[in-house]
Every structure is written in structure tokens, then in C-alpha cells.
Amino acid sequence: MIAAILRSPESPVAAGLRLHGRPEQSAKQLIDCEQKPSLCLLSHGYCGGLVMFKNIAVAALILLSINSLHAETLPKQSYLPLELAQKAVNAALKKCSDDGFNVSVAIVDRSGVLLSQSRHPMAGPHTIKSSFGKAFTSASVGEPSGKLASMIGEKPFLEGLRDMDERLVILGGGLPIVIDDVRVGGIGVGGAPGGHLDEACAKEGLNLLQRTAN
Structure with missing residues (x-):
């Protein structure tokens, strides 16, 4: 009616x-x-x-x-589920442990907020901060933290980047997490004797995320 x-x-x-x-x-x-x-x-x-x-x-x-x-x-945004973040952290931690390195691994979301973090019992306490900082750096700038370190080494005028945010850790071991061309976070590893070794472990966690997404 x-x-x-x-x-x-x-x-x-x-x-x-x-x-x-x-x-x-x-x-x-x-x-x-x-x-x-x-x-x-x-x-x-x-x-x-x-x-x-x-x-x-x-x-x-x-x-x-x-x-x-x-x-x-209302906008729609991709995000990294907590369950997947935890699995990726464990995969990276296992990779370094199998290689004989005691490390900490952290994953942050697209805003740099910590999603998941784990530390080997024998890893140094400083690795908690370094793993988070590398993850934060990669999520923030969208580049591997080691690449940013190389850029600063080649171009000293970029040295000021280190002071932009106290959470930035510009050392090798952090990778941005990009799924289907969308950056959803960053993963960072700290504790191996060299940034390239940290990055190899971070890559293991990143590979797990990409396999799961595909």
C-alpha cells in the first residue's frame, strides 16, 4: 500500500x-x-x-x-591475517635455526603495528628491537631494509633518513610483504651474523605467505 x-x-x-x-x-x-x-x-x-x-x-x-x-x-583494504603472520614468523625462525643462527623474527602490518614476533631462547635481547625495526622499515618505505642501507652508503646525503623515526633500523634483514601488488606489511629478522643471512630467513617467511596467497 x-x-x-x-x-x-x-x-x-x-x-x-x-x-x-x-x-x-x-x-x-x-x-x-x-x-x-x-x-x-x-x-x-x-x-x-x-x-x-x-x-x-x-x-x-x-x-x-x-x-x-x-x-x-566505505573503503575496502587488503590486510595480513594474524594466523598467516604467525606461520610466516615460525617459518623464518625455523630457517635460521636450521642454519645454526639464533634470531628473533617480527612481522608488522601495513601501518607498522606489530602483528607477530618470536625469539629463539638463545637469541640476544637486542634482536627483539632489531627484528621489529627492520620489519617496520620495510613496511614503511616499501623496500628491503638492506637496500636502504646500501643507498645511504652510496649517497651520504641520505644519512638523515636514519633520524626520521626512532623505529627505523636501516640494516639488512627486513623485507616488505607484498601480496597481489598490495603492500600489507613487513617482515624482519635480527640475530644472524650478517644482514644477508637475516634476509635469507625473512625470505623464507615471505615465500610461505606468497605461496598461501596464491
């Missing part, structure tokens, strides 16, 4: 009267119903419900419009 009233070229009340089988109501009664619904309900006994129908229909249309607007503007 509400849809029929809204589609009608007549006023809502007139359309409602017709649908209720009362097209013969006088013009004065119709005006009363349009302008004074409470008076109409008392004197004629039928229009209050129609006006209420009209108000409900208008409110429903407003709510539908608001919901539609919200649905169109």
Missing part, C-alpha cells in the same frame, strides 16, 4: 482514500486530511492512518538513502 501511495500522481491522502474505497470523499475532507490530520481523524475517522503511512514511507526512503550512501563510500 505504501508503494502504491508514493507512486500515485495524487496527493498521498487522496491516493490512500482511493485505495481504501473512498474516492467519493469531498474536497473539504481531503483538505482537512492534508492540513489537519488529527482533526480529520476525529471528524471523519479514516485519515490519521493514511498520514501515518505517508510519514513511515518517507522515513523508510531516507534510511535507505543513508544506507546506500554509506555502502558506496
Whole structure:
């Protein structure tokens, strides 16, 4: 009924009267119903419900419009699930352990927030910070942390990058996590005797993520 009233070229009340089988109501009664619904309900006994129908229909249309607007503007973003991050950390930790290195491994999300971290019981306490810093650096700049270190070595004027954020650790061992051309985080390893060895372990964790995604 509400849809029929809204589609009608007549006023809502007139359309409602017709649908209720009362097209013969006088013009004065119709005006009363349009302008004074409470008076109409008392004197004629039928229009209050129609006006209420009209108000409900208008409110429903407003709510539908608001919901539609919200649905169109909400962004969609890829993210790295915690469960996968933990598996990648374990894979990198195992790789270094198998190679005889006691390390810490960290994974951060696209915003540099820690998702998962694990430390070998024999790894130095400093490796907790270094693994996080390498992961943070790679997630932030979108490049391996070792590549950034090489760039600074070749171009000393970039040395100021080290002071941009205290969380940056510009040493080898960090890799950006890119899935389907979208950067979703970074992985960092600290504790092996050389950045290239840390990076090899980080690569093991990254490979697991990419295999799972594909």
C-alpha cells in the first residue's frame, strides 16, 4: 500500500482514500486530511492512518538513502591475517635455526603495528628491537631494509633518513610483504651474523605467505 501511495500522481491522502474505497470523499475532507490530520481523524475517522503511512514511507526512503550512501563510500583494504603472520614468523625462525643462527623474527602490518614476533631462547635481547625495526622499515618505505642501507652508503646525503623515526633500523634483514601488488606489511629478522643471512630467513617467511596467497 505504501508503494502504491508514493507512486500515485495524487496527493498521498487522496491516493490512500482511493485505495481504501473512498474516492467519493469531498474536497473539504481531503483538505482537512492534508492540513489537519488529527482533526480529520476525529471528524471523519479514516485519515490519521493514511498520514501515518505517508510519514513511515518517507522515513523508510531516507534510511535507505543513508544506507546506500554509506555502502558506496566505505573503503575496502587488503590486510595480513594474524594466523598467516604467525606461520610466516615460525617459518623464518625455523630457517635460521636450521642454519645454526639464533634470531628473533617480527612481522608488522601495513601501518607498522606489530602483528607477530618470536625469539629463539638463545637469541640476544637486542634482536627483539632489531627484528621489529627492520620489519617496520620495510613496511614503511616499501623496500628491503638492506637496500636502504646500501643507498645511504652510496649517497651520504641520505644519512638523515636514519633520524626520521626512532623505529627505523636501516640494516639488512627486513623485507616488505607484498601480496597481489598490495603492500600489507613487513617482515624482519635480527640475530644472524650478517644482514644477508637475516634476509635469507625473512625470505623464507615471505615465500610461505606468497605461496598461501596464491
